[in-house]
Amino acid sequence: MxxxxxxxxxxxxEVRQLKVxxxxxxxxxxxxxxxxxxxYMVDQNHEPPVSLEGMPCIHTSPSLKKVGDRWEPICVGTxxxxxxxxxxxxxxxxYGVRAIIGKAGLYEDSLKAMEKFGxxxxxIVGGAAALETRQIEEVEAVYWEHLHPEALYQxxxxxFGPLTVAMDTHGNHxxxxxxxxxxxxxxxxxxxxxxx
Amino acid sequence: xxxxxxxxxxxxxxxLYVRALCDLPPDVRRALAHAYxxxxxxxxxxxxxxxxxxxxxxxxxxxxxxxxxxxPIYMVKIGSGFNWDGAEVKERLTExxxxxTREYPFRGSSTHFLTRVNPQTSVGERLPVFYFDFVxxxxxxxxxxxxxxxxxxxMSKMKMFIPADGINALKKFVLDTVIESxxxxxxxxxxxxxxxxxxxxxxxxxxxAIARPVGQRNPDPDVxxxxxxxxxxxxxxxxxxxxxxxxxxxxxVHIETAHTHITLNPxxxxxxxxxxxxxxxxxxxxxSVEYGY
Numbered sequence: 001m002x003x004x005x006x007x008x009x010x011x012x013x014e015v016r017q018l019k020v021x022x023x024x025x026x027x028x029x030x031x032x033x034x035x036x037x038x039x040y041m042v043d044q045n046h047e048p049p050v051s052l053e054g055m056p057c058i059h060t061s062p063s064l065k066k067v068g069d070r071w072e073p074i075c076v077g078t079x080x081x082x083x084x085x086x087x088x089x090x091x092x093x094x095y096g097v098r099a100i101i102g103k104a105g106l107y108e109d110s111l112k113a114m115e116k117f118g119x120x121x122x123x124i125v126g127g128a129a130a131l132e133t134r135q136i137e138e139v140e141a142v143y144w145e146h147l148h149p150e151a152l153y154q155x156x157x158x159x160f161g162p163l164t165v166a167m168d169t170h171g172n173h174x175x176x177x178x179x180x181x182x183x184x185x186x187x188x189x190x191x192x193x194x195x196x
Numbered sequence: 197x198x199x200x201x202x203x204x205x206x207x208x209x210x211x212l213y214v215r216a217l218c219d220l221p222p223d224v225r226r227a228l229a230h231a232y233x234x235x236x237x238x239x240x241x242x243x244x245x246x247x248x249x250x251x252x253x254x255x256x257x258x259x260x261x262x263x264x265x266x267x268p269i270y271m272v273k274i275g276s277g278f279n280w281d282g283a284e285v286k287e288r289l290t291e292x293x294x295x296x297t298r299e300y301p302f303r304g305s306s307t308h309f310l311t312r313v314n315p316q317t318s319v320g321e322r323l324p325v326f327y328f329d330f331v332x333x334x335x336x337x338x339x340x341x342x343x344x345x346x347x348x349x350x351m352s353k354m355k356m357f358i359p360a361d362g363i364n365a366l367k368k369f370v371l372d373t374v375i376e377s378x379x380x381x382x383x384x385x386x387x388x389x390x391x392x393x394x395x396x397x398x399x400x401x402x403x404x405a406i407a408r409p410v411g412q413r414n415p416d417p418d419v420x421x422x423x424x425x426x427x428x429x430x431x432x433x434x435x436x437x438x439x440x441x442x443x444x445x446x447x448x449v450h451i452e453t454a455h456t457h458i459t460l461n462p463x464x465x466x467x468x469x470x471x472x473x474x475x476x477x478x479x480x481x482x483x484s485v486e487y488g489y
Binding site (some may be wrong): 001008021023033056060061062063074075076077078079080082103105123125126127128129130131133134149160164166174175178179181182183185186188189192193194195196 | 238239242245246247248249250251253254257259260261262263264301303345348350364365367368372375377378380383425426428430433434435436437438439440441446469470471
C-alpha cells in the first residue's frame with residue numbers, strides 16, 4: 001500500500017504506476033458527472049463543451065446554491081457507480097478520462113478499458129459528504145446547466161481524498177477480490193454458524 | 197379536543213429531519229471509533245479515520261453528513277395520557293419534512309414512481325413513511341425520525357421460507373444478503389433483521405431494527421445470542437468498510453421478532469449505512485420538547 005499525491009491532469013504514466021490498495025490524494029480540476037449527464041452526452045450525442053483529457057470524473061449530483069452568476073457548494077457527495085458502468089469505457093477511450101471516482105466500483109468492460117487506455121477507478125468513502133464538500137475550493141463552471149443537479153460540473157479541489165485505488169491498469173479489481181475471498185471463507189463461516 | 201398548538205409538532209418534525217442529517221447519534225460514533233481501534237488492515241483503518249473526520253466536519257460546520265437526504269420515516273408513539281389528534285400530528289410532521297427541505301435547504305429525494313418528477317419537498321404520495329403506535333402510562337408524543345438513503349435501502353430483501361427450513365435458513369439468508377450487497381450499502385452499517393410475522397410485518401420489523409441504538413440487544417436472550425452469532429459471521433467475511441476489505445463489515449446486527457403463522461417462516465433484511473442517522477424528540481402536552489437520539 002503506497003501513498004500518492006497527484007496534480008491534475010494525470011499522465012498515463014502516473015496512472016499506470018498505481019496499484020489496487022494504494023491511497024491517492026490530489027489537487028486540481030475534478031469533473032462531476034451523473035446518470036443524466038452521460039445519457040445526454042453519450043446516448044443523445046452532445047459533445048462536452050470542455051476537454052476531459054487526463055482528468056478525473058466523480059459520480060455526483062451536487063447540492064449547489066447560485067449566488068449572482070457564481071455557484072457555491074452546499075453539499076457534494078458521491079453516489080454508487082454501477083448504474084453508470086456502461087458509459088465508463090467510452091469516457092476513457094474517447095475523452096481520455098484518467099480516473100473515475102465513485103463508490104462500489106464498475107464491471108469488466110470498464111476494467112478492460114482501464115488496462116488498455118490507462119485509467120483507474122478510485123474509491124471514495126461514501127457518505128462522507130461533509131468532508132468532500134470542504135475539499136472543494138470552488139465550483140469553476142457548470143456546463144449544461146439545464147440538467148442540474150445532473151449537469152457537467154467543473155470543481156477545483158485541494159487535497160482531495162483519501163481515495164483507494166480499487167481498479168488498476170494491471171487488471172486488478174479490489175471489489176471482485178474482496179467478494180471472492182468472502183465466498184472462499186463462506187463454507188467455514190456456514191459451519192461455525194451451524195447453518196449447513 | 198384540547199387547544200394544544202400543533203405548530204409545535206410541525207417545528208419538531210422539521211428540526212428532527214435536520215438534526216438527523218447533521219448530528220450522528222453518540223452510539224454510532226462510539227461504534228465507529230471502536231471499529232477504528234479494532235481494525236487491523238491499514239487501508240480499512242484509513243477509511244474509518246475518514247468516516248470519523250467527516251462526522252467532526254459535519255459537527256463543526258453544522259452541515260449534512262451525507263448528501264443523500266433519503267426518504268423521511270417518522271416512527272411515532274402516542275401516549276394515551278393526553279388527547280393527541282393523530283390526523284393533525286400526521287399532517288404537521290409532513291409539513292415539517294417539507295419545511296426542512298425548503299428552509300435548510302437540501303436536496304429533496306422523493307420522486308413520482310412513474311414520471312420520476314421530483315417535487316423537491318422530500319414528501320409526496322404516501323410519504324413520509326409513518327409508523328404509529330400507542331403506549332399506556334405516558335402523556336407525551338415520542339417521535340423517532342430516520343432519513344433512509346438509497347444506497348442501503350436498495351439492498352433490502354425479504355423471503356418467505358417454510359417451517360421445514362428452520363431458523364438456520366433465516367440466518368443463512370441474512371449472511372448471504374450481506375455478502376451479495378458487498379460495497380453498495382456503504383458498510384459497516386447496522387444490519388436490521390425481521391423474523392416472524394407476515395410479509396409486510398417482517399419488513400417493518402427489519403426497519404425498526406435499524407432504528408435501534410447500536411449494540412442495544414434484543415431483550416430475548418436467544419435472539420440476542422443470534423445477533424452476536426450473525427455479527428461474528430458477517431465480520432468473518434472480510435468485506436470491510438466500503439467493501440474494500442477489512443475486519444469490520446457491520447457495526448451491529450439487530451433482530452426484531454413477531455409471532456407468525458404455523459405454516460410461515462419469514463425473514464427480512466434492511467441495511468443501514470455507516471452514517472446510521474436518526475433523531476428523537478418527546479413532545480409534552482405543556483408544550484415542552486425534549487430532543488435526543
